[in-house]
Amino acid sequence: MTLFEKKQAILFRLYDVDQSGFISQDDFLHLADRVAKTQGQTGSPRHAQLRAALGALWGYHAGLDKDGDGRITSDEWVTGRLALGEGLKRIYQGISLFGNALFDAFDKDGIQGLSVAEYKSFLISFGFSPDNADQNFRQLDQDGNGLISRKEFMDLLLQFHYSNEESAVGNLLFGPLDL
Numbered sequence: 001m002t003l004f005e006k007k008q009a010i011l012f013r014l015y016d017v018d019q020s021g022f023i024s025q026d027d028f029l030h031l032a033d034r035v036a037k038t039q040g041q042t043g044s045p046r047h048a049q050l051r052a053a054l055g056a057l058w059g060y061h062a063g064l065d066k067d068g069d070g071r072i073t074s075d076e077w078v079t080g081r082l083a084l085g086e087g088l089k090r091i092y093q094g095i096s097l098f099g100n101a102l103f104d105a106f107d108k109d110g111i112q113g114l115s116v117a118e119y120k121s122f123l124i125s126f127g128f129s130p131d132n133a134d135q136n137f138r139q140l141d142q143d144g145n146g147l148i149s150r151k152e153f154m155d156l157l158l159q160f161h162y163s164n165e166e167s168a169v170g171n172l173l174f175g176p177l178d179l
């Protein structure tokens with residue numbers, strides 16, 4: 001698999017929240033609900049912020065459903081995102097909204113940075129393993145101050161979505177690329 005395909009596999013797994021093998025609008029909303037639930041924020045303004053961000057992000061992805069059956073298969077996801085090419089950048093705004101809402105949901109102690117514990121909670125919420133979290137955190141925390149700041153987090157999330165560099169630190173955001 002290419003780097004692009006590996007990252008798409010992780011994103012597909014991230015967004016296919018009910019593990020049905022396809023992604024639908026419900027998955028995006030369930031993702032907001034799941035994050036809010038794991039963070040004890042169900043019904044809070046942060047939950048509403050997440051639902052709004054993920055609803056908007058779904059809007060950017062709905063077009064990947066080429067056959068119009070209301071669900072995006074893994075093939076539709078990968079070929080659709082490849083075909084987007086430069087158009088992928090249009091999703092940037094949706095990802096920024098999502099990233100900021102995510103950061104707010106997981107930065108629970110409000111000291112403007114994700115601690116190792118908060119980062120592990122982030123991985124577990126999405127169904128990813130925290131096994132390599134301690135080791136990866138040291139790279140993800142780019143200025144080495146012990147916290148992933150909002151700016152660091154957004155840079156990592158955008159690198160994960162957009163970078164074609166094998167060595168981009170953001171590739172590690174959800175753990176090792178090989179599932």
Ligand SMILES: [Ca+2]
Pocket residue numbers: 015016017018019020021022023024027
């Ligand atoms: Ca699904």
Ligand SMILES: [Ca+2]
Pocket residue numbers: 065066067068069070071072073076
């Ligand atoms: Ca479809």
Ligand SMILES: [Ca+2]
Pocket residue numbers: 141142143144145146147148149152
């Ligand atoms: Ca930092």
